[in-house]
Amino acid sequence: MHAPAGSITDSERKSTSLSLGKHLGGTGEVEGQGKGQEYTLVRAKPNRMLSHLPRRPPVEIEYLDINYKVSKGRKGVKHILKELDGHMRSGQLTAIMGPSGAGKSCLMNVLAGYTTKGVTGTVTVNGRARNLGKFRKLSAYITQEDHLMECLSVGESMAMAANLKLPTTLSQQEKATVVTEILENLGLCECVKTRARSLSGGQRKRLCIALELVNNPPIMFFDEPTSGLDSSSCVQCISLLETLAREGRTIICTIHQPSARVLEMFSQLILLADGKCFYSGSVKSLIPYLGETHGLQCPSYHNPADYVMELAVGEHGEEPLERLVQATRDGKCREYDLEYNKDFFRTSSRLNQQNNGGISRDNSSLPVSNDVVPGPGGEGEKKQNGETKVCVEESLLGEKPGVEEEGNEHVPSFAVSFWTQVRILFYRSLLSTVRDTVLMNVRIACHIGVGLLIGMMYFDLGDDATKVYNNAGALFFNIIFLMFTAMMPTILTCRPAFSCLEKTKSPNNTVFPKDRYERLVAEVKATKINEKKARLEHGKTILKH
Numbered sequence: 001m002h003a004p005a006g007s008i009t010d011s012e013r014k015s016t017s018l019s020l021g022k023h024l025g026g027t028g029e030v031e032g033q034g035k036g037q038e039y040t041l042v043r044a045k046p047n048r049m050l051s052h053l054p055r056r057p058p059v060e061i062e063y064l065d066i067n068y069k070v071s072k073g074r075k076g077v078k079h080i081l082k083e084l085d086g087h088m089r090s091g092q093l094t095a096i097m098g099p100s101g102a103g104k105s106c107l108m109n110v111l112a113g114y115t116t117k118g119v120t121g122t123v124t125v126n127g128r129a130r131n132l133g134k135f136r137k138l139s140a141y142i143t144q145e146d147h148l149m150e151c152l153s154v155g156e157s158m159a160m161a162a163n164l165k166l167p168t169t170l171s172q173q174e175k176a177t178v179v180t181e182i183l184e185n186l187g188l189c190e191c192v193k194t195r196a197r198s199l200s201g202g203q204r205k206r207l208c209i210a211l212e213l214v215n216n217p218p219i220m221f222f223d224e225p226t227s228g229l230d231s232s233s234c235v236q237c238i239s240l241l242e243t244l245a246r247e248g249r250t251i252i253c254t255i256h257q258p259s260a261r262v263l264e265m266f267s268q269l270i271l272l273a274d275g276k277c278f279y280s281g282s283v284k285s286l287i288p289y290l291g292e293t294h295g296l297q298c299p300s301y302h303n304p305a306d307y308v309m310e311l312a313v314g315e316h317g318e319e320p321l322e323r324l325v326q327a328t329r330d331g332k333c334r335e336y337d338l339e340y341n342k343d344f345f346r347t348s349s350r351l352n353q354q355n356n357g358g359i360s361r362d363n364s365s366l367p368v369s370n371d372v373v374p375g376p377g378g379e380g381e382k383k384q385n386g387e388t389k390v391c392v393e394e395s396l397l398g399e400k401p402g403v404e405e406e407g408n409e410h411v412p413s414f415a416v417s418f419w420t421q422v423r424i425l426f427y428r429s430l431l432s433t434v435r436d437t438v439l440m441n442v443r444i445a446c447h448i449g450v451g452l453l454i455g456m457m458y459f460d461l462g463d464d465a466t467k468v469y470n471n472a473g474a475l476f477f478n479i480i481f482l483m484f485t486a487m488m489p490t491i492l493t494c495r496p497a498f499s500c501l502e503k504t505k506s507p508n509n510t511v512f513p514k515d516r517y518e519r520l521v522a523e524v525k526a527t528k529i530n531e532k533k534a535r536l537e538h539g540k541t542i543l544k545h
Ligand SMILES: Nc1ncnc2c1ncn2[C@@H]1O[C@H](COP(=O)(O)OP(=O)(O)OP(=O)(O)O)[C@@H](O)[C@H]1O
Pocket: 070, 078, 080, 098, 099, 100, 101, 102, 103, 104, 105, 106, 107, 256, 506, 507, 508
């Protein structure tokens, strides 16, 4: 019997939560009071699931015949994603894997609805045509680089997120409970007063997840969540995602080269090579599928992730890869996977029916989310067992097939009003500016210096009517100075819109000067060739002996 991938019983949930708490250093209770915009933690049971968020129906994404093409100007069209089919179920942690440039990020952007131009094919949500506007509001996209406010503490960042994302019908106490619960589950209680810039890489990642969890999205996209983390933080991070998935969320992430241990934590795997899918199914059936159906035996003691990457880059020849792509398109991969997991599906379906009082879903092997999100717009609120629960109607996620999406895209539904958002963002910005002491001191010194200079230049002009032009000049100079000093941080911190250097984008979207990027690519290629040569030489030496 194979271990359930994506299904979990109540007792299993409990133990997962506890082990996660242990894993992430979840501690006992932390207490305090709400103070201004900052929440200190209120009493809450340690290491429990996210029970204070409203219930949400599971979300299943299905995509059919996805093609993504971009224009290369005069050079024609680049076909990036080629005839991709698949689905992502709730309760499952799905990994999109493949070599660099295979199209992982593009596929995720298409699924998340961030790339629409040049995309053909269908994406359905719970069997209905996806409504982009609503879908984006209910999904979270966590990018490779975090965009935390460096000068705000964990507690403050969470408080701001709660005030922005949770409906105003919740009291401050209820919001604090939600925040506390998330921080406890993510093992961030100890650093609630630590500023973001002092957090470790793993803690920053967890804070990003915590900020998104405030409105408990049922679908979460992660672009290389393990990048920049050491192996143990990597395991912690993926184990956290696994737990979030097991609570009924649909979690999709791209990953480069996971260790065997990390790979095992994923329930579903989508393997891409040059924009084509050559495997889509459970992680458990991957190696048996390759061996039994295609005669591709992963050597013993070899990391399966490394083996499939070798297949993807064509180290075992082009022919096996083409065969795998064709088999996936013909649905053979899916058939094998279903057959392989048949016993498990039957058992978990039975368990699920028992647990859910006979309610059966299409994907009955999967748990229904216990958690909730105060979805923006359309949500109904009810009190259950003293806890505030907000239910989001399933219709929020998609439209019936055939219904035009465009008309629904601009539904302005946010948890809080426009002016509340302005107030909170203004306060956040003010805190960040004031706490950035270097910038603050430079600004003060600059204002004093320029003030003295202008004062000396235009000293004692006020009452002299013959110097009216100088008065106008003084006013103009002051206004320009104030305007430019206010705009400077924005100009300095945003990417230059134009540059004398020709810029290009690396595959992971980092902007490099073109020549530097090409030099780097050439260096990497040269290193790889040298490594291969060294391996060949080594092999020859062994053979000689
Ligand atoms: N807008 C675009 N215009 C031209 N080419 C693009 C565009 N977007 C992506 N590509 C190309 O499509 C290919 C796939 O890009 P993508 O970012 O999805 O790769 P990836 O598998 O995520 O790689 P990595 O793991 O390095 O991030 C790359 O060769 C990239 O250069």
